[in-house]
Amino acid sequence: MTDLASRGAPHAAPTAAHPKRVRLHPFGLDGAPTLLISLTTGAALIGLWFLVSWLRLVPPLFLPGPEEVLTQFLAILDDGYAGATLGEHVSASLFRISTAALLAASFGIPLGLAMGLNRWVKGVFDTPIEFYWPLPPLAYLPLMIIWLGIGELSKIVLLTLAMFAPICLSAQAGVRSLPIERVNAALSLGATRWQLFLDIVLPSALPEILTGLRIGIGVGWSTLVAAELIAATRGIGFMIMSASHFLAADVVFVGIGVIAAWAFAFSYGMRLLERALVPWKGKS
């Protein structure tokens, strides 16, 4: 016994500090980090862009070089473009999308919850929502313009409609995913219907609601830019559209970059919100 232990010791000692750690062979991604690969890919794409413009493989009219785009960005930042400063274009777009998101959420979430809970609400609202929501928003934009004019109202209503459906449907799905045992547990702890709604239904549906908001905002961005391309005098989409009339590809690139940056900021914000509001997601 002692013999075995002492014989084992010298072999075990060097490996004890740095044991060879193993784990089951993974399949698929298995949470392997991809950040470095993604950053490298980004850098490589920008490098390629430099190379292509530097070698003049594509005429600059079609593909401006990175430094040209940067210069144009700084120029627009200083002087504005198409009758408005960059700040004015950006805030026009942000105002539209934020207002619409707020409206869509404040109608879509309560209605979705009600549709998940009540047969009548579900029956009444299912038909119109199922009818309009597969339509591409641009298909009914002309109607919005005819009814509501060319001003802010038509664009905000269009965006609200586009964002409303995914938010409403996911709030419904949130109620549907509520396990009956959770409801029964709350009822046998004496919950009233209102307490059941506030303390059980709402928090249970929250993860799905936030997913719906994220999808809604994604839909919002694509609808926003398209609407501004067609009917606006301010906004990033409008800026891109005017630039295209003058074949100013560098301005188009600036516009795309600005949209990309803001869309990323929004989805990052949503992720932070999710982490703050539903830290338990996926853990129970």
Next chain:
Amino acid sequence: MLHVHNASVFFSARDGRVVHALDRATLDIDANSVVVALGASGCGKSTLLNAIAGFLPLSDGSITLDGQPVDRPGADRGVVFQKDTLLPWKSVLDNVALGLKFAGVPARDRRERANELLRMVGLDGFAHSAPHELSGGMRQRVGIARALATDPKILLMDEPFGALDSLTREQMQELLVDVWARTGKRIFFITHSIEEALFLGTTVVVMSPRPGRIVARFDLDFVRRFAQERDVRAILSDPRFAELYDEIRNLVHRPHDRSHEGGDRPQ
């Protein structure tokens, strides 16, 4: 006194056929007793418990608690489920205090009471943990504390330890006896483990499937003995224990003799 009288439940199965899940069950649960329903899966144990909890209306028969008819869930019947139903967004403490919150108890009082209950189930120090940070056994302890918080007249437990490993399960059984001895709550407990039934029940009712009915009833005193002497070995090695084990085992496994249906068996 909880009184179940001639309770029958019919479900309609998905294919449209009628499932006779519970057939004229009659059962009394007196003060300070632990009634254990024992039977193979599908014999209507959960159906009976769900009806007592008020989750399920009866097709026929009646259930009364202290003379009041039972027709909906309420805080006078605490339920512990097999699958824990703790709210993942609330701390352990707030989960235990949930029923008190529903009852409008001020925050300080309910925190105090919840801490007291957590101590009783051996979880002091975990008040501020999240449910997902606890093991299965610990979560069931929280479930028991939560069900006790509103001071219900009866505790209903549907295979609460069924998903636990056997070592944890034994600990939980002893914990439950402690809780029972301390609080004097009546308990309706479901299991498909004969040993668990014998160890915990002051009364064991054996159920059989298709249609689900109570086929035998045994009055026992092992749990009272354990509460006093706290000697598991003495109980497990009691020849009565082995005898009853065999008798019940035969009842559960053999397609039972129809002539004994519904009849009480002598102890």
